[in-house]
Amino acid sequence: MAVKTLEIKPLGGLPNSKVDFGVEIENADVENLTDSDFEVIRDALYNSHVVVLKNQAGVSPKAQYELTKQFDPASDNYGHGKTLDAKRSVLHPDLKTIPHQPQVQVIGNGFYEEYEGLKNITLVHPHHKKFHKEAIPEEDDLAATRFFRWHIDAALYALNPPKVTSLMAVKVPAGRRQTLRYDDGTGEELDVPLGTTAFVSGQNMYNLLSEEDKEFVRTAKVEYAPHPYVWMSPAKSRSDGLGMVSEGVELPLSDLPPINEKNIKILPMCWKNPVTGNLALQIHPSAIKAIHLPNGEVMTDLKEVRDLVHRLQRPAISPEYVYPHDWVEGDLVLFNNQGVLHSVVGAFSPEEKRLFRQCNMASSEGVMGPDGKLY
Ligand SMILES: [Fe+2]
Numbered sequence: 001m002a003v004k005t006l007e008i009k010p011l012g013g014l015p016n017s018k019v020d021f022g023v024e025i026e027n028a029d030v031e032n033l034t035d036s037d038f039e040v041i042r043d044a045l046y047n048s049h050v051v052v053l054k055n056q057a058g059v060s061p062k063a064q065y066e067l068t069k070q071f072d073p074a075s076d077n078y079g080h081g082k083t084l085d086a087k088r089s090v091l092h093p094d095l096k097t098i099p100h101q102p103q104v105q106v107i108g109n110g111f112y113e114e115y116e117g118l119k120n121i122t123l124v125h126p127h128h129k130k131f132h133k134e135a136i137p138e139e140d141d142l143a144a145t146r147f148f149r150w151h152i153d154a155a156l157y158a159l160n161p162p163k164v165t166s167l168m169a170v171k172v173p174a175g176r177r178q179t180l181r182y183d184d185g186t187g188e189e190l191d192v193p194l195g196t197t198a199f200v201s202g203q204n205m206y207n208l209l210s211e212e213d214k215e216f217v218r219t220a221k222v223e224y225a226p227h228p229y230v231w232m233s234p235a236k237s238r239s240d241g242l243g244m245v246s247e248g249v250e251l252p253l254s255d256l257p258p259i260n261e262k263n264i265k266i267l268p269m270c271w272k273n274p275v276t277g278n279l280a281l282q283i284h285p286s287a288i289k290a291i292h293l294p295n296g297e298v299m300t301d302l303k304e305v306r307d308l309v310h311r312l313q314r315p316a317i318s319p320e321y322v323y324p325h326d327w328v329e330g331d332l333v334l335f336n337n338q339g340v341l342h343s344v345v346g347a348f349s350p351e352e353k354r355l356f357r358q359c360n361m362a363s364s365e366g367v368m369g370p371d372g373k374l375y
Contacts, residue, residue: 005027014324021048021340046336049199051333053333054330054331057329057330068166072361072364077361078360079361081155103361104357104359106121109124110351127148127348128241136181144180145192145347150242151285152282153342154284154337157225157228160366161267162360162363166360167331167333168356169327169332173348178193180192197344208316209315220293223264226264231256235286243310267282272368291305
């Protein structure tokens, strides 16, 4: 077969979009990737944050794993480790592990008799009504949707945040669109394809801040809850998917799995891009527990902590800064998990079938702070 050169072009934005990230690449041969092609893809990932490899329907879970691992060859364990086994975790219902490739998870919607060794699986697309404090009324449910949960793919306890996540669209339901509502008093809305994955740039999130806030986020750190997805399980999300409502219902630490203090993550608010050196505001808003201020004090009032982080992050999820990917079967998306936030979106009916494969691995090293140190 003739060797084709990679063709790279920017992702087309919507009218009025200010999205300045994302590229599409044609002709990548993921099953037989050359070192030079990988370098092109890696360069695209760290400069453009979201890379869509087109026409990859035949790529095996093993090849997807190997490509994802190539960004961090010393990594090998799934990004959430075994934390998914905890029955109370908010992540538990959404993912099924491929038996022969445990770093790769199946997500989606609908019943499948068999897929990659998984038998008789029912996939359920996460619906905001199970996670948000207030849901869109039932009569609007198929027409309107929300950002389910803005996040970084990361255990945020014991394991380092993965560098890269890959998402493969195996089955995509046909072309319905929905109106995404923010329902936060701003009246903001976004027209999205059913089951889009929404991305925003952490670099843009940083750049939109005032000079005073930029200085603050360069020096403050975030303390994440131990076993955060279990800890937060009784709590409910804000309607924009950007963090939790504070009602004092998080599980007490004594009700969590055993905690080793050493495994608690205190991470910089800004993470430095290893290729461009640019800073991204990278905070997982629903897992935060405290803020370590530049003067050494620790902010522990959960409502104040959350309100502060929400004020910093909210401008960058306004519609003009969101890239809602319009999935086509065979799209293999790689994203810079340390440089973007992303969210599941969509409300499906049970017969709307969707099957995706997700892969990421806990990084072999910490995230880079603005000072160039690893945390
Ligand atoms: Fe994710």
